[in-house]
């Protein structure tokens with residue numbers, strides 16, 4: 001049995017909340033830079049250049065990439081041979097979020113209740129997705145999620161007969177209708193299969209991948225590229241002001257599902273696509 005201090009988890013969550021908000025992933029930044037070659041709109045090019053400048057300033061001056069510093073979404077894969085000592089995992093994570101958002105002067109965006117709408121004041125509680133795996137590993141992704149892009153999420157239960165065409169239409173239409181709201185260029189996470197709730201979770205989990213990586217299944221890798229080309233034909237463009245670069249990538253996570261079902265979910269990341277990873 002391996003022991004991990006709760007305090008160590010707290011330290012790492014605090015650090016990663018700040019890093020995610022200050023330091024845009026190199027994959028995203030490179031993809032924005034690369035997209036300049038494809039963008040035909042003058043306004044679109046100007047916006048893409050501003051996004052690069054914004055990311056540079058945020059990194060150098062340790063300022064948030066965006067004023068919406070997000071709801072802290074934490075994915076953890078923990079080996080069943082791991083024991084957390086000195087506190088519970090949930091408390092450790094929430095203390096890390098509390099510290100990261102306070103020490104980093106990050107906006108506190110969490111309400112204790114969706115209808116009474118009083119701010120908790122420290123950006124807790126986090127949304128924690130824990131998966132128990134074999135062994136002694138502890139892997140954690142900290143992925144703050146802004147409200148603008150999260151609000152453009154969609155889930156549907158297609159008929160099995162709708163097939164691949166139905167999936168493509170649903171994803172492309174979701175991006176088209178979202179328009180400027182998720183602050184494009186976006187990264188589009190797509191969950192296909194599973195149950196109603198599992199496909200939504202897979203759509204979000206898909207966003208943890210690095211831009212430019214493909215699904216290991218060639219069928220889904222091709223579908224990712226096909227949908228990416230289609231969403232970039234919608235004309236939404238950078239910040240929704242028209243152009244060729246609506247999305248930087250499309251990631252699909254598929255899961256086994258019921259014979260009567262074809263659940264599909266879309267979850268988008270904005271240009272401030274924030275996620276940081278650590279192994280303890």
Ligand code: SF4
Pocket residue numbers: 066067068069145146147148149181182183270271272
């Ligand atoms: S969608 Fe992203 S870039 Fe736009 S306001 Fe929200 S966090 Fe910021």
